[in-house]
Amino acid sequence: MKKIAFLAGTSGLIGMQLLHQLIKDSGYDVIISVGRRKLALKHEKLVQIVGDMTGLMDWDLEEKLRAEDIGGLMFPLWEAIRNQSLQIHAFCTLGTTIKNAGSQSKFREVDHDFAIGFAVFCKKFGASKFLIVSAMGADPQSKIFYNQVKGETEEDLKIIPFEYLGIFRPSLLMGQRSEFRFGEEVAKIFMKPMVWFKLAKNIRPIYDHQVAKAMIHYANQEKSVKVEVITSGEMQSY
Numbered sequence: 001m002k003k004i005a006f007l008a009g010t011s012g013l014i015g016m017q018l019l020h021q022l023i024k025d026s027g028y029d030v031i032i033s034v035g036r037r038k039l040a041l042k043h044e045k046l047v048q049i050v051g052d053m054t055g056l057m058d059w060d061l062e063e064k065l066r067a068e069d070i071g072g073l074m075f076p077l078w079e080a081i082r083n084q085s086l087q088i089h090a091f092c093t094l095g096t097t098i099k100n101a102g103s104q105s106k107f108r109e110v111d112h113d114f115a116i117g118f119a120v121f122c123k124k125f126g127a128s129k130f131l132i133v134s135a136m137g138a139d140p141q142s143k144i145f146y147n148q149v150k151g152e153t154e155e156d157l158k159i160i161p162f163e164y165l166g167i168f169r170p171s172l173l174m175g176q177r178s179e180f181r182f183g184e185e186v187a188k189i190f191m192k193p194m195v196w197f198k199l200a201k202n203i204r205p206i207y208d209h210q211v212a213k214a215m216i217h218y219a220n221q222e223k224s225v226k227v228e229v230i231t232s233g234e235m236q237s238y
Contacts (some may be wrong), residue, residue: 002086004030004077006127008118009093010039013173014133017212018091019046025216028089030077034118047074054109056117061125081125089219092120092132104145112153119160131166131215132157134203136232138169161179164223166217171232172205202232213238 009015010033022031023045024116033048034038034056047063061081065074080086094115101107119130132153137144140151154167214235218228 003028004032004081004086004088006032006034006090006118006122006125007087007093008034008091008114009095009133010035011037012093012095012226014170014211014215015093016109017208018093018215019025021090021209021212021216027220029086034121047077053114053117056114056121057124059121084126088122088125088127088129090119090127090130090220091215092118092130094118095133098146107146108149111149112156115153116156117121119157119162122163123160127164129164129166130157130160130162131168131219133168133170133211133215136169136171138167160228163226165227166215167227167229168211168235169229169231170206170211170235171203173211174205174207200238202231204232204236206232206235210235210238 005028007015007019007022010019015163019031019033019039019041022028023043029045029168031046035048035050036053038048038050046067047065048114049059049061049068051059051064062078065078068074081088092115095111096107098104098107101110115132119132122130135147135150136148138150139147140155142148142151157165157167180188214230217238218230
């Protein structure tokens with residue numbers, strides 16, 4: 001066992017694409033999905049650990065891995081994690097909307113608090129790289145609450161001493177969401193034709209699978225920088 005991936009936000013648009021691509025990627029031996037509930041998906045490389053994300057730092061990872069054990073496979077995995085004898089990449093695609101969250105404070109809890117908590121959790125167990133989906137307009141000084149929270153999350157992640165922090169800022173996402181978002185669907189009608197034009201690469205819509213592929217690509221590159229912002233235009237070729 002040489003390399004594993006921690007993944008949070010698996011049930012979301014990009015998270016699901018990322019999960020499927022990590023499963024297919026022979027470079028990753030195990031994918032540990034961290035979340036509030038399990039997906040109706042089983043695979044020999046996938047381990048799902050669930051619980052209250054507000055108390056993530058109190059989770060007993062060894063206990064949760066052993067609870068998912070089948071045939072004693074989790075013991076060598078836990079030993080490798082405990083001894084930090086393997087490479088760990090962490091991928092975060094956590095995100096919601098204020099409407100779905102119910103309030104600005106609940107939105108901040110998911111998009112900021114859970115993301116930071118997940119990052120600290122992964123660093124605790126030896127993750128060397130952390131890759132997160134942010135937003136095109138992320139800015140801690142923004143007057144738009146959504147962009148402000150995304151920007152604050154980016155800034156707070158920079159404090160955690162990962163060897164590499166990759167921040168992905170996609171534009172409008174194309175893909176099959178599990179829930180209907182009226183405003184997003186209207187925007188797609190007007191912006192989807194831009195996918196076929198070479199102009200405005202950073203603002204034209206991008207497909208979920210392109211973002212997921214870009215995240216895996218950047219995770220597996222040797223990097224001389226500790227923090228990197230990847231624009232939507234840079235993700236378009238994946």
